[in-house]
Every structure is written in structure tokens, then in C-alpha cells.
Amino acid sequence: MNVDFPQLAAIRLGFGLSPLMPPPQDPAELLAGLGLAAPEPGSMTSEQAREMTKLRTRLRRARYDSEAAEKEYSVQNKLMGRQLARDLQGRIARAVDDPFGFGERLVQFWSDHFTAVPTGLANNPLGSAYVNEAIRPHIGGRFEDMFFAADTHPMMLVYLNQNTSRGPNSMAARRQPDKALGLNENLAREAMELHSLGVGAPYTQADVRQLAELLTGLSYNLQKGFEYLPQIAEPGAETVLGVSYGGENKATLRDIRLALRDIARRAETAQHVSRKLAIHFVSDSPSADLVDQMAAKWRETDGHLPQVYRVMMTHPELEATFRQKVRQPFDYMVAALRALGVTGKQVMALDFPQLPAILFQPLAGMGQRWMRPVGPDGWPEAPEAWIAPQLLAARISWALQTPRKFVKPLPDPRDMLQTALGGTQSPELDWAVPKAENRAEGVALILASSDFNRR
Amino acid sequence: MILLNRRLFLKSAALIGCSAAAHPLTSTITFAALPADSRLVVIILRGAMDGLDAIQPYGDPMLAKLRSKISTGPDNGAMDLDGFYALHSRLAPLMPLWQKGELAFAHAVSTPYRDKRSHFDGQDLLEAGSGNDLPIDWRAGGWLNRLLQAMPQAKAETAYSVGVEPMRILSGEAAHLGWAPRAALTMSPQAQSLLDHVYHEDALFRESARDAFRIASETSQSEMGKGPTADAAALGAFAASRLNAESRIAAFSLAGWDSHANQTAVLGRALDNLAAAILALRDGLGANWGSTTVLAMTEFGRTVRENGSAGTDHGTGGALIMAGGAIKGRRAYGDWPGLGEGQLYADRDLMPTRDIRAYAAWALRGQFGIEQDMLERIIFPGLDLGRDPGILA
Numbered sequence: 001m002n003v004d005f006p007q008l009a010a011i012r013l014g015f016g017l018s019p020l021m022p023p024p025q026d027p028a029e030l031l032a033g034l035g036l037a038a039p040e041p042g043s044m045t046s047e048q049a050r051e052m053t054k055l056r057t058r059l060r061r062a063r064y065d066s067e068a069a070e071k072e073y074s075v076q077n078k079l080m081g082r083q084l085a086r087d088l089q090g091r092i093a094r095a096v097d098d099p100f101g102f103g104e105r106l107v108q109f110w111s112d113h114f115t116a117v118p119t120g121l122a123n124n125p126l127g128s129a130y131v132n133e134a135i136r137p138h139i140g141g142r143f144e145d146m147f148f149a150a151d152t153h154p155m156m157l158v159y160l161n162q163n164t165s166r167g168p169n170s171m172a173a174r175r176q177p178d179k180a181l182g183l184n185e186n187l188a189r190e191a192m193e194l195h196s197l198g199v200g201a202p203y204t205q206a207d208v209r210q211l212a213e214l215l216t217g218l219s220y221n222l223q224k225g226f227e228y229l230p231q232i233a234e235p236g237a238e239t240v241l242g243v244s245y246g247g248e249n250k251a252t253l254r255d256i257r258l259a260l261r262d263i264a265r266r267a268e269t270a271q272h273v274s275r276k277l278a279i280h281f282v283s284d285s286p287s288a289d290l291v292d293q294m295a296a297k298w299r300e301t302d303g304h305l306p307q308v309y310r311v312m313m314t315h316p317e318l319e320a321t322f323r324q325k326v327r328q329p330f331d332y333m334v335a336a337l338r339a340l341g342v343t344g345k346q347v348m349a350l351d352f353p354q355l356p357a358i359l360f361q362p363l364a365g366m367g368q369r370w371m372r373p374v375g376p377d378g379w380p381e382a383p384e385a386w387i388a389p390q391l392l393a394a395r396i397s398w399a400l401q402t403p404r405k406f407v408k409p410l411p412d413p414r415d416m417l418q419t420a421l422g423g424t425q426s427p428e429l430d431w432a433v434p435k436a437e438n439r440a441e442g443v444a445l446i447l448a449s450s451d452f453n454r455r
Numbered sequence: 456m457i458l459l460n461r462r463l464f465l466k467s468a469a470l471i472g473c474s475a476a477a478h479p480l481t482s483t484i485t486f487a488a489l490p491a492d493s494r495l496v497v498i499i500l501r502g503a504m505d506g507l508d509a510i511q512p513y514g515d516p517m518l519a520k521l522r523s524k525i526s527t528g529p530d531n532g533a534m535d536l537d538g539f540y541a542l543h544s545r546l547a548p549l550m551p552l553w554q555k556g557e558l559a560f561a562h563a564v565s566t567p568y569r570d571k572r573s574h575f576d577g578q579d580l581l582e583a584g585s586g587n588d589l590p591i592d593w594r595a596g597g598w599l600n601r602l603l604q605a606m607p608q609a610k611a612e613t614a615y616s617v618g619v620e621p622m623r624i625l626s627g628e629a630a631h632l633g634w635a636p637r638a639a640l641t642m643s644p645q646a647q648s649l650l651d652h653v654y655h656e657d658a659l660f661r662e663s664a665r666d667a668f669r670i671a672s673e674t675s676q677s678e679m680g681k682g683p684t685a686d687a688a689a690l691g692a693f694a695a696s697r698l699n700a701e702s703r704i705a706a707f708s709l710a711g712w713d714s715h716a717n718q719t720a721v722l723g724r725a726l727d728n729l730a731a732a733i734l735a736l737r738d739g740l741g742a743n744w745g746s747t748t749v750l751a752m753t754e755f756g757r758t759v760r761e762n763g764s765a766g767t768d769h770g771t772g773g774a775l776i777m778a779g780g781a782i783k784g785r786r787a788y789g790d791w792p793g794l795g796e797g798q799l800y801a802d803r804d805l806m807p808t809r810d811i812r813a814y815a816a817w818a819l820r821g822q823f824g825i826e827q828d829m830l831e832r833i834i835f836p837g838l839d840l841g842r843d844p845g846i847l848a
Contacts, residue, residue, distance in 0.1 A: 161715040164764035173763075180523065182763025186715040189572070189769070199573050205801070365638065367619040374501055374620060374710045377575045385621040387659050388633040389667035393640035396650070396664070400642065428656060432649040441646040448650060450657040 003322055007422050012318060012325075012455050013281060014101025016335035019419040020343070024100040027313050031306050034140035037103030039132040043090075046133060046154050047225065049125035054222050056080060056122060082352065083124035085360040088330075088370040090128075092359060093344035095334040106139040106309075107131065108330060109280050112378040113273070114150035114195060116159040118371060123158060127371050130155035143273065143303035144264035148257055151191050154220040160187035160376065167216040167234025183234075188212035190376050196263045198272030207240055214238040214259055217251050228253040241266070270298035274308060279381050281312060283321040290317045322424075323454040326383035329366035331455075332395065333359065336447045339420035342406045358405055365394035387453070399447035404440055413442025425451045492746040493781065493822040494698045496705045496736060497599060497624060497815075500729070500753035501578060502712035505767050506774025507759065507805060508722055509546065510560050510787075514539030517794035524765040525718045540787050545726035548734060552778055553785055557737075557744075559846065561775040561788035561814055565755055565807035567837070572769035574713070577754030582624035584812055586837035596627025598815070599706055601834045603629035605825060611666065614704040615697045618690050622706045632702075634670045636677035636689040642668075683724065684731035691732035695739025698747070707732075712753060716764035733778050745780035748818050748847070752811060758803050759794055772805030775814055781822065783848045788814070812838045814846060821847040 003011075009030055010016060010023035017023060024030040059073035095104040111131050118127035134153040138146035150156055157163040165184035166173050173181040188211035193199045217233030220226050230250045237247025238255075243262055246255035263269060274294035278286035294311045301307045312318065327335060337347065350358060363370055367386060373379050380386070403410055413433045417425060429449050436442035446452055505525075512518055513528030527533070533541035534550060540562075542550065552558035567587045568580045580587075584598025603609045604627070614631035616622040625631050642650070647668060654661040674696070677689050687709055694705040709728050714721040729751060737744050756773030772792070777784070792798055792806035800806045816830040816838060831838050 161764055161766070164716045164766075166763050168763070180761065180763065184715050184762050184764045184766070185768050186713075193571075193573050199571060199576055205570065205572070365619070365635070367621075374708075375574055375713070380621055382621075383659055384626065387663045388616065388619075388621070389663050389670060390633055390635040390638040391619060392660065392663045393638050393667040393671060396642070396667070397640055400646075426653075426656065428653050432653050435645075435649055437643065437645050441643065441649075444642075444646065445649055445653060449653045450660040451653075453660070454657075 001322060001424065003319055003424055007424060008319055008322070009100070009102070009313065011424070012322070013313060014105060015095055015098070015331060015338050016101075016452075016455070017420060017422050018338040019341045020338075021099045024102075027310055030100055030102050030313065031140075031310065033098070033100045034103045034106070034306065036098055037094075037107050037136055037139055039136045040094075043132045044125055044128040046126060046129045049123075049129045050154075050222060050225055052076075052080060052125045053122050057222065077121070080124050081121050083128065084370055084372075085352075085356050087124070087128045088360055088363065089347060089350060089355055091131075091330070092334055092337070093347040095330075096337050096342060096347055097344035101334075101338075102309075103139065104334075105281075105331070107135055108328075109277070110135045110139055110146060110150075112373070113276060114146070114156070115373055115376045115378040116150070116153070116155040117373060117376075118155065119159065123155070124371070126155045126158070138305075140306055141304075142264075143269075143298070143305055144261045146305075147191075147195060147264045148260045151187065151195060151260060152218055152226075152253075152256065154226050156187065157218055157220045157226075160190055162187040162215055162218050163220045165212065165216050165218075166232045167213060169235055170216060170233055171231040172229075173232075181232075183209070183212045183216070185209060185212040188215055191215075191260070192263065194377055196260075196269040196272065197266065198268060198275075201266075201268035201272070203241060210238045210240045211259065214240060214245055214256060217253070218256070265299075265302050267295070267299060270295040270303065273303075274298055277308070278312060281325075282315075282317055283324045284382055287317055290315050323451070324383075325381075325455050326386050327453055327455050328379060328386060329363050329368035329391075329395075330370075332366070332453060333363065333398075335452070335455075336399065336402070337406065339416065339447070339452075340403055340407050340411070340443075341419075346406055354405075358402060362394060362398045362402075365391075366398070367391045367394075383454075395453065396444070396448045399444040400440065403443050403447070410439040410443050413439060413446060416443060417446055420446055421451055425449070492743075494703050494705075494740070494743060494747040494779075495818065495822060496694055496698070496707075496747065496749045496779075498729070498732060498749065498751040499578065499582065499622070499624065499706070499708040500712050500725070500751055501574070501708050501710040502714075502725075502753075503574060503577070503755050503757055503769060504712040504725070504753040504773060505714055505718065505722060505757040506562060506753075506772070507756065508714075508718065508767075509543050509726060509776070510536075510562060510774050511541045511543065512539060512562065512791060512794070513541050515791070515794050521759050521794060522761045524761060525722075525767070537787060539791075543722070543726055545723045546730055548730040549778070552733070552737070556784040556848070557778060557780055557782065559777045559782055559784040559786050559788060561777070561809065561811075561844070561846075563772045563789050563792050563805055563808040564775050564811040564814065565772050566811055568755065569771065570801070572755065572771075574754060574769070579623060581752060581754050581811070582622070584624075584815075584835045597622070597624035598812075598834050599624045599704060600627030600629045600631070602704070602819060602823070602825070603627075603631060605829050605834065606823065612697075612701040615694065615702050615706070617694045617697075617705055617707040620708050620710075622708065624706050631704075632666050632670060634667075634674065634693070634697075636693040637679070638667075638671070639676045640667050640671035684727050687728035687732040688735040691735030692739045695736050695743075698740060699743055714757070714766045715762065715768060716766040718761075718766040721766070729776070737778075747779040748781045748822055749778040750815060750818065751776040751778070752815070756805050759799055759805055760803065770804035771800045772807040773811075775811055777814075777846060781848060782846055788844050788846060809841070809844075810838060813841050814844060816840055817843055817846060 006023035166181035213234040233251035532544040611630035616633035757767035
């Protein structure tokens with residue numbers, strides 16, 4: 001099938017076509033739109049998140065003092081429990097309103113590449129802050145800056161236990177020998193395995209230990225927030241992948257930045273992360289040619305991401321592999337709302353209990369519990385992982401039940417077929433939609449179709 | 456036949472010198488009959504369960520020297536099993552099973568995976584059931600799927616993947632079903648028939664929707680349970696309901712085992728879930744529990760020494776937990792390698808003394824009559840079955 005660039009870009013690199021917004025005309029327009037994914041003024045920050053969690057901790061301690069105190073605690077607890085659904089709501093609204101969608105798709109991709117899960121209610125706000133502070137500012141910049149921002153962010157330090165890691169010979173460990181303070185290698189391992197080099201790269205257990213030693217000093221706690229503490233850092237130089245860092249004077253955050261920068265610029269990282277991008281946006285088995293071209297651009301530009309994206313969006317494989325990918329549940333929901341002409345404002349108008357019932361719980365039923373992937377490797381990519389019977393049932397049910405909650409009356413399915421798929425649909429869908437018994441089922445057929453669920 | 460099976464076969468066939476042109480599932484291999492009654496449940500514990508804390512070898516004096524905040528034995532609430540091992544206090548709900556001979560474990564087991572200690576490669580290898588000599592690619596299929604391929608009477612209903620997490624262990628060519636306790640699907644007959652037409656040219660959607668409509672018509676949506684173990688219990692209860700009908704094999708996963716810090720809390724929650732899932736299986740299966748084997752397997756164990764955060768890091772040798780009326784329980788299987796100097800793997804991990812696949816393979820042999828050749832070449836390529844540990848009653 002021949003698909004022109006605007007449609008291809010909207011469907012494969014964005015969240016699909018919309019009756020409200022024209023698709024991007026060329027790669028330059030698509031890349032220019034990345035700025036729209038910058039953090040919004042007033043969005044959640046680490047500091048706000050810390051205040052919320054501190055308040056909750058204080059109220060929790062006092063909750064048995066009086067009935068009023070108990071009430072106050074339960075209000076705060078509820079607020080933080082609801083943060084996940086609120087976060088999803090905000091993300092969906094922004095994605096629905098993004099004219100081209102590529103920026104918000106990248107926010108989703110990179111948040112998943114650098115998966116950091118707020119395990120437990122107390123950290124839910126920090127999970128929102130993480131995306132605003134570590135991911136959004138860097139999707140149109142250099143990979144090394146995002147790598148550093150993500151792997152030193154409080155959310156990541158908490159998730160991968162860096163906040164409890166201590167240099168075995170650090171001042172802190174020597175002063176408190178009875179506490180048996182020591183290394184935690186969780187972040188160091190994932191920083192190399194998942195975030196940069198890839199598991200196939202020639203790093204060893206010794207490199208993991210050395211990087212773990214180098215990362216000591218990174219600290220986050222509720223009282224003081226993020227700090228770099230030389231007294232918990234392992235003294236002396238560390239050698240990671242043959243390069244020595246620090247050691248002359250006091251340990252500093254700068255040594256960590258240098259090490260992560262060097263890892264980010266390595267050829268293995270260029271290859272691994274380019275391949276991940278290609279797998280997410282293009283095909284589960286991207287050609288060596290596509291990945292090599294992206295990796296070459298990465299090495300040439302020290303990982304300047306827009307230039308790497310440009311290689312991907314102008315490569316003929318983007319068209320040749322049309323509809324080989326399945327939209328992940330979040331992308332699917334956004335695409336459906338866009339195709340229906342729903343606005344971000346309408347999404348933001350949802351309140352409890354409709355918000356979880358219409359968006360949050362169905363997303364979990366489709367296999368994507370918001371902000372709760374199972375492990376630091378994030379969400380799966382293969383279509384088979386998302387279209388198991390129980391997950392497809394959740395998509396079909398949502399397609400039947402949800403559109404009428406946003407759009408009254410529902411559009412004529414024959415018109416919606418054109419606005420949603422723009423002529424790229426299969427003859428089977430063309431045949432079936434006009435035969436639906438009512439508008440709701442006609443709209444559901446479009447949204448449940450494999451044409452619409454694929455990209 | 457899928458590519459990997461063929462490649463696996465060619466590789467193993469070349470090793471034993473038989474004709475490379477033969478079909479992997481014909482020639483010397485006999486098909487297994489599907490016994491009317493045997494049931495197998497595999498629970499994948501994602502994140503690497505600390506076997507040394509779940510089942511504490513407190514009889515080894517080194518344990519107390521290497522760990523102080525965790526694995527503190529019967530003096531601190533763990534339940535003595537045999538004078539050497541003690542069960543973690545959070546597995547207390549399973550003690551009645553131990554007493555009845557319906558709970559057992561094997562210590563110091565591992566897959567062939569070594570050294571990089573990646574959860575994801577480790578889980579992929581555990582579910583693929585293969586050795587280290589092949590690239591890991593989960594679409595190449597899991598070992599439960601190859602088991603189905605070796606059973607000519609197996610049909611889609613024979614095996615269930617339960618929950619919303621993808622189960623690589625069941626992926627592959629052989630048809631099987633998947634459903635989640637809270638899934639549901641209803642549509643007017645006209646809309647359903649139109650959707651069939653829409654999906655007709657797309658095999659993935661067509662087959663998935665066909666299964667979804669059928670299962671939805673046969674099952675009812677589970678009641679929403681309460682409490683932190685409700686999801687785990689729902690997985691067990693749903694699996695049991697299918698195993699009481701036509702299914703004989705079920706797989707699901709429980710996450711939350713990656714206890715790098717504050718292990719007492721992290722592992723405690725995970726063990727609560729495991730206990731809840733096993734008890735829901737037992738309660739749901741009723742009389743069929745007697746013919747059931749449950750294998751709870753994890754990708755690898757954790758460091759023998761406690762780390763600086765009252766937790767443990769990724770290790771090698773781990774533990775396999777077995778339950779069910781079909782097993783010979785109330786006993787510890789496996790050779791204990793010791794925790795002393797020179798006895799650890801890479802001076803940090805429990806030394807594996809047996810391939811975890813050997814236990815699974817002996818279970819398949821005993822429960823489904825799968826022949827050794829099939830087990831060692833096709834289902835677990837490269838496995839040396841070794842002596843029979845005698846895990847089945």
C-alpha cells in the first residue's frame with residue numbers, strides 16, 4: 001500500500017488522524033512540533049511531590065490523635081492514590097491535543113525506555129514529576145542529557161534503590177560499622193543493560209560493581225530532597241569500561257556525569273538505543289540498514305536525538321512496514337479519542353468515579369496498568385503481547401462503551417471511517433461498517449478493527 | 456513447524472548423528488497421550504525470589520554470618536521444616552500443605568543462565584527452557600508450548616495463560632487460550648459477525664477474537680476480591696476453574712520479588728501473594744488438587760550476602776517451590792552446596808547443583824508420560840535429565 005508522508009507520519013509516528021487537526025506535511029514540521037512536549041508551567045515537580053509525601057507522612061503519624069486528624073490523613077491519602085489516574089488523564093489530554101503527536105509519543109517511548117515505577121502510593125506524585133523533569137525537557141536534545149537526568153532523578157534513585165547504596169569504604173560506612181552499609185548494584189546494572197549499552201555489549205560484572213561504586217553519593221530523602229553526598233561516596237577512582245573516573249579529590253557529581261556521557265556516546269549505546277527506537281516506531285525486526293544509519297547519525301552527532309529521529313522518519317522502511325506494529329493501549333485510547341474529535345478539555349473535565357471507569361481501569365484491562373509496568377524493562381513491543389484474547393476483549397468492550405460518553409450524537413460511522421483512517425482501511429472494514437445495526441456498533445467496528453489497532 | 460524448533464532439532468540431531476531431514480516430532484519420538492487427570496500449573500516468580508530467605512538453610516552456620524537482618528531462622532519466626540531448613544514466616548499459610556505432604560522445594564537450582572544476571576534474559580531463558588547456545592527470542596516459543604506440541608490430543612483448551620501479563624512460557628505454535636479473571640466481552644450477534652469479517656485477513660486478531668468470544672460466553676467475570684492478595688488469589692481461582700473443566704495446564708506470573716532493599720517488607724508481600732495463589736488453586740481445584748503439580752519458578756536466586764540496604768542483589772542458584780496433591784511433599788530436594796569459602800558461585804551466589812529444568816522435565820515425564828528423548832532434545836533442548844529426583848507421589 002502506498003501511504004503519503006502526512007498520513008504515514010500521523011498514523012505511525014503520532015496518534016493517528018483527527019477531524020480537528022491536519023497531519024504534518026514533512027519531517028521538518030514534525031520535528032518542529034517537539035517543543036510542544038516541553039513541561040507545562042505548573043506541572044508536578046519533585047519538590048511538590050516531596051511536600052505531598054512529607055505531609056502524608058506527618059498526617060499518618062498523627063492519624064490516631066483525633067477524628068479530625070484521621071480525616072485529614074485519609075483525604076491526603078486519597079489524593080495521592082488518585083494521582084495515578086490524574087496523571088493518566090493529563091497525559092491523555094496532552095496527547096489528544098498535540099497537533100502531530102510525535103512529541104507525546106516520544107514522551108511515552110522515553111519514559112518507558114527509562115522506566116521508573118513509583119512502587120507504592122507515597123511516590124505516585126514523584127512518578128509524575130519524573131516525566132516532567134527527566135524526560136520532557138530532553139526528547140528534542142542529546143541522549144546523554146536525558147540519560148543523566150533520568151538516572152540521577154529521585155524517582156529513579158528510589159525505584160532502583162540507589163538511594164540506599166553506600167560506598168563500602170565511604171566515610172559514612174566506616175563511621176557506622178555496625179550498620180553494614182554497602183553497595184546496591186541495581187541502578188548500575190540497569191543503567192548499562194537497559195538504558196544504554198544493551199545486555200549484549202561487552203561489559204562485565206566488574207564494570208557493574210565499578211559503576212555502582214561511582215554512583216554512590218547520589219541521595220534522595222524526604223527531609224532534604226536530592227543531594228550529592230561525598231560522605232557516602234566510595235573514595236578513590238573507579239574504572240568503568242576501561243576509563244577511570246574521579247579519585248584525585250573529593251568525589252563529585254561531575255564524575256558521574258562524565259561516565260554517563262561517555263557511556264552514552266559509545267557505539268554499543270548508539271546501536272542499542274537506535275534499535276529500540278526503530279523497534280518501537282517502525283517494526284519488531286528493523287533492518288540492519290535502518291538501525292545502522294540511525295546509529296551512524298548518533299555517533300556523528302554525539303546522540304543528538306532529532307537527527308536520529310529524522311533518519312528514521314525519512315527511511316523507506318517506515319512505509320514498507322506499515323501496520324506491522326500494534327498500538328499499545330495508551331496510544332490506542334488516545335488515537336480513538338482523536339479520531340472521535342474529542343478534545344483535551346473534554347478529557348480533563350472527567351472526574352471521579354468516571355475517570356477511572358472510562359480510562360484508568362480499561363487501560364489496565366488492556367494490559368497496561370498506568371505507571372506500573374512489571375519490571376524496569378518496561379512494556380513489551382510484540383503485537384502478540386498485546387492482542388491476547390483477554391486484552392483484545394478489553395479493547396473491543398471499550399470501543400463499544402466509551403465513544404458515547406464523549407460524543408453525542410455519535411458520528412455517522414461511514415464518515416468517521418474516512419476521518420479516522422483516510423482511505424488506508426481494508427476492503428473488509430469498508431464492507432462491514434455500513435452494515436452495522438446502529439451508530440454505536442459502527443463506531444466500535446472502526447475502533448476495534450485491526451486497521452485501527454495497528455499502525 | 457516453527458523455525459526455532461527446526462533449528463533446535465537440527466542442532467540436537469546433528470549432535471546425536473541422526474538424519475537432519477527428519478521431522479522433529481516424528482521419527483524416533485513417541486507421542487505422549489494426554490492423561491485424563493494430571494494437571495500442571497507453572498507460576499513464574501518475576502524479579503528473582505531470594506530462595507535463601509523463602510526457605511532458610513539455617514542449619515548451615517554460615518547463613519547467620521552472611522546475613523543479619525534477613526533469613527534469621529526459627530529463632531525469629533521462621534518455621535522449622537526438618538532441622539536444617541526453615542520456612543519464611545509469611546509462608547505460614549502453606550504449613551498445613553507441608554504437613555500433608557503437599558508442599559516441597561528444591562534448593563540450589565538454576566537455569567543454564569550465568570553471569571550477566573539480567574532479570575529479563577534470565578526470565579526469557581527460564582520460559583524458553585533452552586540452554587545458552589541459542590539467541591533468546593521469546594517468539595521462538597516457550598517450553599510449555601513445546602509440551603503441547605508433543606501431545607497429539609492437546610487442543611486449545613488444554614492450556615491457559617492466565618492474567619494480563621504475557622506468558623512467554625506458553626508462546627509458540629501450539630494453540631492455547633488466554634484469559635484474565637476480570638475480562639468480559641458481549642456484543643450483538645450482528646456486530647460480532649461483522650467483526651469476524653473485519654478480522655478475517657488478520658490472523659492475530661481473528662484468532663484472538665474467536666477465543667475471546669468463546670471464553671467470555673463460558674466464564675463469568677470474577678468477583679472483585681479485597682485486600683493486597685486479591686489479584687494473586689483471583690489468578691489461582693481462575694486457573695483452578697479452567698483446570699476443573701477441560702484444561703490440564705495453566706501458567707501465570709507473580710511479580711514483586713526484586714528485593715534489593717528492605718527485603719523483609721518486599722519479600723513478605725510477594726510471599727503473601729504466592730501463598731494466596733497456591734491456596735486459591737487448592738481450594739478451587741477441590742478433589743482435582745490430588746492430581747495437580749504446581750511449580751513456582753524464578754529466573755535466578757540472589758546474593759548470599761546481604762547488601763547495604765537490608766536486601767540482596769542478583770545472584771545465581773535459587774529455589775524451586777512445588778505444591779499439589781500429585782507431589783511427594785514434606786521434603787527438601789537437591790544437594791546443598793554449602794555457603795562456606797570456596798563453595799559459592801563467583802564468591803557471591805549460591806552454587807547451583809541442579810538444572811531447574813530437570814525438575815520440570817521429571818514432572819512432565821511422570822505426569823504426562825513424555826519420553827526422555829523428547830524432553831532432552833525438544834522441550835528442554837540440551838538438558839541432561841539425570842537421575843530421577845522422585846518428586847511425584
